[in-house]
Amino acid sequence: MRYASAWLCAVCEWRHGDLVDQELPPPRVDVVYYLRYADRVKIGTTANPRQRTAAIWHEDLLAFERGDRRLEHRRHVQFADERFDRTEWFSLSKRLRDHIETVRGGIEDPWDRYSRWVSEAVALQG
Template identity: 65%
Template sequence: MHLAVAAEWSSRTQSVTDLLPSPCLACGSPIGVHYPSGWACAVCEWRYGEAPDSDLAPPRVDVVYYLRHGDRVKIGTTANPRQRFTAIWHEEVLAFERGDRRLERRRHEQFAADRFGGSEWFRLTPAIAEHADVVAGGRDPWDVYARWMSEAAALSDRQRR
């Protein structure tokens, strides 16, 4: 009984990480932190219940992505990974790296020896796997992308004021 009372008191005075009542409007994450004053997104820290300014255009964040399908990796670029990935057969998102076509081109040159023809597909070699691991930094790629989107939205909002 004592532990139950202590846990209840702690949840009223400290933060508790749990599922948000609904996904974050800023980044889409389902995970939040419940503070005594309310909820905040655990990924982008958007205050739950606040609506993004509808006058603002959605932020644009270009990324170089690493998708694995079997023993192959696609290295490509997009500003809208969720939409782009619906058209690409893949089993796993290995990493996102912030960058545009120039960075994508450098990665294609870096791993050219493992490239399938002129495509964006490469053999999954230890070098590519290690590079994707370093880029991911032990974090879920979607959490990283959500954070970048949130930061871009906050920056654009600050610049607008």
């Protein structure tokens, strides 16, 4: 939003260009992630997606969904028919692909959505 004094984010109200106070502890933002490798998708959860996605062999980060282990478990149950054995890997079926598209909500880069969630969480801390 444009004000006479500066541009502000309409969601988190941080002024464009301002740096977050480094003394604030980083907020915890739990996400369910969807990673694709070939025709498989890993559905997992983490509070540190950069570290977690770097540790898993994958071709594409398809989406983030805000949630913790409970949401991850619901997704595992929801897509149980597509599951490979007892792993967190699932066949990339049309049903799972449609779900991922819904989760993405038209956002091209999942990291953009994650950055917004972190900004919102920081704004609530301050």
